Amino acid sequence: MQSTLAARLQGYLFLSPALIGLVVFVLGPMLYAFGLSFVRWDLIRPNPRFVGLDNYVTVLSSAEFWRALWVTAIYTVGTVPPSMAIGLALGLLLNRRIPGRGAFRAICFIPSITSLVAVAVVWAWIFHPDFGLLNAALQTVGIQGGRWLGSPRDALPALMVVAIWRHVGYDMVIFLAVLQAIPRDLLEAATVDGAGPWQRFRSVILPLLAPTTLFVLVISVIDSFQVFTTVDALTQGGPAGATTVLLYHLYEVAFVKFEMGRASAIAYVTFALVMALTALQLRLGRDHGQHA
Amino acid sequence: MASTPDAVPTRDRPNQAVPCWDGLRAAGDSQRPTAWQYARRIGRVAGSALLLAVIAGWTTLAVIPLVWMLSTSLKPSDLIFTYPPRWIPDPPTLEHYARIITGSPFPRFFLNSAIVGIATTIGQVVSSVLAAFAFARLRFPGRDLLFLLFLGTLMVPEQVTYIPLFMVAKLFGLVDSYWGLVLPAIVTPFGIFLLRQAFLGVPSELEDAARIDGCGSWGVLWHVFLPVARPALATAALFAFLHSWNAYFWPLVVTQSTEMRTVPIGLRYFLRDQELGTDWGALMAASTLVLVPVIVLFLAAQRQFIQGLLAGSLKG
Numbered sequence: 001m002q003s004t005l006a007a008r009l010q011g012y013l014f015l016s017p018a019l020i021g022l023v024v025f026v027l028g029p030m031l032y033a034f035g036l037s038f039v040r041w042d043l044i045r046p047n048p049r050f051v052g053l054d055n056y057v058t059v060l061s062s063a064e065f066w067r068a069l070w071v072t073a074i075y076t077v078g079t080v081p082p083s084m085a086i087g088l089a090l091g092l093l094l095n096r097r098i099p100g101r102g103a104f105r106a107i108c109f110i111p112s113i114t115s116l117v118a119v120a121v122v123w124a125w126i127f128h129p130d131f132g133l134l135n136a137a138l139q140t141v142g143i144q145g146g147r148w149l150g151s152p153r154d155a156l157p158a159l160m161v162v163a164i165w166r167h168v169g170y171d172m173v174i175f176l177a178v179l180q181a182i183p184r185d186l187l188e189a190a191t192v193d194g195a196g197p198w199q200r201f202r203s204v205i206l207p208l209l210a211p212t213t214l215f216v217l218v219i220s221v222i223d224s225f226q227v228f229t230t231v232d233a234l235t236q237g238g239p240a241g242a243t244t245v246l247l248y249h250l251y252e253v254a255f256v257k258f259e260m261g262r263a264s265a266i267a268y269v270t271f272a273l274v275m276a277l278t279a280l281q282l283r284l285g286r287d288h289g290q291h292a
Numbered sequence: 293m294a295s296t297p298d299a300v301p302t303r304d305r306p307n308q309a310v311p312c313w314d315g316l317r318a319a320g321d322s323q324r325p326t327a328w329q330y331a332r333r334i335g336r337v338a339g340s341a342l343l344l345a346v347i348a349g350w351t352t353l354a355v356i357p358l359v360w361m362l363s364t365s366l367k368p369s370d371l372i373f374t375y376p377p378r379w380i381p382d383p384p385t386l387e388h389y390a391r392i393i394t395g396s397p398f399p400r401f402f403l404n405s406a407i408v409g410i411a412t413t414i415g416q417v418v419s420s421v422l423a424a425f426a427f428a429r430l431r432f433p434g435r436d437l438l439f440l441l442f443l444g445t446l447m448v449p450e451q452v453t454y455i456p457l458f459m460v461a462k463l464f465g466l467v468d469s470y471w472g473l474v475l476p477a478i479v480t481p482f483g484i485f486l487l488r489q490a491f492l493g494v495p496s497e498l499e500d501a502a503r504i505d506g507c508g509s510w511g512v513l514w515h516v517f518l519p520v521a522r523p524a525l526a527t528a529a530l531f532a533f534l535h536s537w538n539a540y541f542w543p544l545v546v547t548q549s550t551e552m553r554t555v556p557i558g559l560r561y562f563l564r565d566q567e568l569g570t571d572w573g574a575l576m577a578a579s580t581l582v583l584v585p586v587i588v589l590f591l592a593a594q595r596q597f598i599q600g601l602l603a604g605s606l607k608g
Binding site for chain 1: 343351357419420423427430433438484541555556572583586590591598601
């Protein structure tokens with residue numbers, strides 16, 4: 001086709017709004033943050049002071065950071081696998097011909113589209129120690145309720161419950177999309193060959209689901225490392241730091257203490273960690289795929 | 293595929309005219325001991341029951357918080373703090389809604405969220421349409437590399453950019469303004485990706501015909517691509533608005549005065565404020581007002597939701 005100068009310029013012209021936005025609001029800030037991670041600046045003093053790797057040393061040697069990383073890791077392990085398992089189970093079940101399937105699918109998905117703060121408010125009420133639904137329900141089966149969000153031991157699990165509640169529908173929809181694309185002939189052929197339901201799942205469905213599972217895992221872990229809204233709305237990182245996840249730690253350092261350099265270092269260390277974790281998962285997934 | 297669903301043979305209908313292999317299988321089945329067949333049938337029924345129980349169980353768990361929210365929001369204040377909790381608001385009241393609408397800054401928060409949501413949606417759709425068209429149908433050096441660059445930024449955690457964005461916003465006096473809320477959200481690799489996919493699916497004959505009729509790139513985009521890509525446009529717009537409506541971290545950082553807060557940030561302060569924090573009726577009413585429009589939108593446009601989700605796998 002045409003590739004005159006005018007046509008080429010037109011390409012850049014069409015691209016320019018998005019490109020300018022990308023440079024100004026994403027790439028520029030990324031570079032800026034990288035630079036910031038080598039200075040000390042509180043936004044009040046006129047000039048930032050170059051401190052080399054000091055911020056990184058401070059971050060990596062601070063107990064707060066490691067604690068936040070630990071809390072985030074527990075949160076991730078406690079939310080991602082359960083959400084995926086329940087999501088997969090629901091996906092498998094709702095892929096069968098059952099009455100009201102469309103309605104079930106829609107309802108299971110609704111939590112995933114909800115505003116997280118509004119949901120947090122509702123859960124705060126459910127977890128209420130005195131008038132909450134959860135403690136009332138526990139009492140009817142003879143279990144003494146807890147303080148949940150107010151307890152250093154139970155606050156993090158309570159946040160995990162909210163996350164699982166919200167993420168299952170998303171995972172379900174993704175799994176369902178793949179399940180629906182599996183040709184019926186393939187499953188029938190397996191049945192003819194004498195495969196029972198478990199064998200069909202094990203040898204036909206599971207291998208076809210593997211790439212999607214990996215994809216959902218990677219996305220979910222990245223997402224989980226960025227948990228902030230429920231923490232900020234429900235526990236403010238407490239009680240006693242029990243729910244201070246990485247992003248909440250960053251928020252405190254940056255927008256409460258205004259240590260912009262140190263906060264940028266935290267952001268980049270987190271970024272690097274997430275990238276490494278993603279690479280590791282992809283690698284393990286690939287190796288597993290080769291051996292299986 | 294040749295076989296329609298009706299023609300697919302199943303073990304429940306072994307006597308129908310079916311391909312030979314299924315006939316063989318049916319014959320094999322009938323030679324097995326009857327007790328085994330019964331056991332299988334019972335197992336299958338029990339399995340189906342268990343299945344339905346699991347589905348019904350999770351569905352219940354999924355809606356309980358929302359039903360509880362609605363129920364609490366409609367209860368008179370003295371009924372809210374009864375123990376054990378009661379599900380039916382009797383008598384139902386709209387007093388909490390009235391308090392939210394007339395006696396709190398929430399109408400302002402809703403206005404802010406609407407303005408920011410609409411502006412963000414327009415900005416995202418316009419910038420994405422233009423970029424997607426360039427990536428899908430125009431030729432220029434560096435095109436594929438630039439596309440990869442856009443996709444790559446999907447990997448960058450947002451928190452890396454918040455700090456500098458805040459400083460830039462401060463520098464340009466955008467803190468605590470609509471511009472500050474809208475501008476950083478205006479570029480979306482997700483929208484570009486989604487629309488590019490849609491544009492790639494437009495037959496080139498259509499484009500050629502329009503060009504022969506004298507349309508330039510603008511005309512082709514306007515008269516050919518946009519009408520064809522309408523479903524994708526709807527999806528992109530929907531997700532842009534939803535993302536903005538639910539946004540939390542950036543609005544929290546960039547707003548300072550009560551008048552500039554969006555609904556999520558207003559809810560946050562409302563929940564945290566110790567004096568008002570105990571007003572659960574009003575909190576539930578406010579949450580209902582936030583959630584209901586989105587749920588209604590979802591039920592009306594499920595297809596767009598699912599499409600968008602699968603295309604970009606974007607978590608709200």
